[in-house]
Amino acid sequence: MQKTNSIVIAGAGVFGTALAQRLSWNPKNRITLYTIEPDVVSDINECNQNAKYFPGRHINADINATLDITCAYSADVIFLAVPSQVIESYTHEIFPHMQQKTRIVNLAKGLSVDGSFLIDSIPFARVGSLKGPTFAVEIMNGVPSALTYGGATEDFSYIAEVFQETGISLDHAADLRGVELLSVLKNMYAIAIGIVSGRYNSPNVDFLVMTKAVNEMRELLELYGCSSNTIFNYCGIGDLGLTSLNDLSRNRTLGLLIGKGFFNDPKSSTVIEGLRTIRLLGELVREKGLEDKFIVLEALYALMYSGMSLNDYYLTVLS
Numbered sequence: 001m002q003k004t005n006s007i008v009i010a011g012a013g014v015f016g017t018a019l020a021q022r023l024s025w026n027p028k029n030r031i032t033l034y035t036i037e038p039d040v041v042s043d044i045n046e047c048n049q050n051a052k053y054f055p056g057r058h059i060n061a062d063i064n065a066t067l068d069i070t071c072a073y074s075a076d077v078i079f080l081a082v083p084s085q086v087i088e089s090y091t092h093e094i095f096p097h098m099q100q101k102t103r104i105v106n107l108a109k110g111l112s113v114d115g116s117f118l119i120d121s122i123p124f125a126r127v128g129s130l131k132g133p134t135f136a137v138e139i140m141n142g143v144p145s146a147l148t149y150g151g152a153t154e155d156f157s158y159i160a161e162v163f164q165e166t167g168i169s170l171d172h173a174a175d176l177r178g179v180e181l182l183s184v185l186k187n188m189y190a191i192a193i194g195i196v197s198g199r200y201n202s203p204n205v206d207f208l209v210m211t212k213a214v215n216e217m218r219e220l221l222e223l224y225g226c227s228s229n230t231i232f233n234y235c236g237i238g239d240l241g242l243t244s245l246n247d248l249s250r251n252r253t254l255g256l257l258i259g260k261g262f263f264n265d266p267k268s269s270t271v272i273e274g275l276r277t278i279r280l281l282g283e284l285v286r287e288k289g290l291e292d293k294f295i296v297l298e299a300l301y302a303l304m305y306s307g308m309s310l311n312d313y314y315l316t317v318l319s
Helices: 014-023 038-047 069-074 084-097 136-140 153-162 176-200 203-223 228-232 234-245 250-259 273-287 295-305 310-317
Strands: 005-010 029-034 064-066 077-080 103-106 127-131 145-150 168-173
Touching: 005 014, 005 069, 005 153, 014 029, 014 136, 029 069, 038 064, 069 084, 077 084, 077 153, 103 153, 127 153, 127 176, 127 234, 145 153, 145 176, 145 234, 153 168, 168 176, 168 234, 176 203, 176 228, 176 234, 176 250, 176 273, 176 295, 176 310, 203 228, 203 234, 203 295, 228 234, 234 250, 250 273, 273 295, 295 310
Parallel strands: 005 029, 005 077, 029 064, 077 103, 103 127, 145 168
Antiparallel strands: 127 145
């Protein structure tokens, strides 16, 4: 079958490699993995493996890896699996050479360090987001999975074709910024739920706090001018559940360790996506005087940055 979809995945790390493997199931997809790591390129092209990120795993021989950034110039779609801090520089470097029809799909977390949306730094007209309840290792293992595409309906139609025969289900939200925002909110609330899990090890308690988290996430969507209904996509409740209730999640694991009393100052001990979000949104909520509306978020912020005790945290979020 002729390969009619020219796909570039920028970033040949864990998620980029796993996504390439699954997209290669669709015989219409011609897939190029772009990376700045020469050892990864030679490993994929010569040995059909990416031992640096998936040791012992076979990579489809149809997948080509390259160090040449010009591979993007003729792509129909570019999936951004590079670190969030290089998205702006990468997209601005390729932009002057690109076709207008090219679609850019962000896979990275949705907010920058300063709280701005990553997608706002991407100069392309056709920008989308792909987020959802997926661990990269399960994508690589071929497990049925689901993602939300945030963006224009006409672009979703094409992305849906790209994902045919991959075993990955897609739903769609026109609320692009909402999809991006949810990708960081779920990490923050995974820490909140992990903390109570560490103390109580109780499904009752987990879902008590998870229900509060869902309501606060809907309120935060509205605070940012997004649709509260986006929470009902895979990128919303689905991703929150995956991240906050599964021990493969680093943010939940951090919460568990805090709840068990292993860290007195977790923010200095590890770098977790949710910690930055807690500070950013905690300060926003305080500036707007909305502490009473965001009980879990305010308690998280107070625990991490204002000296609240663990016992007071439990009393606050479980009341």
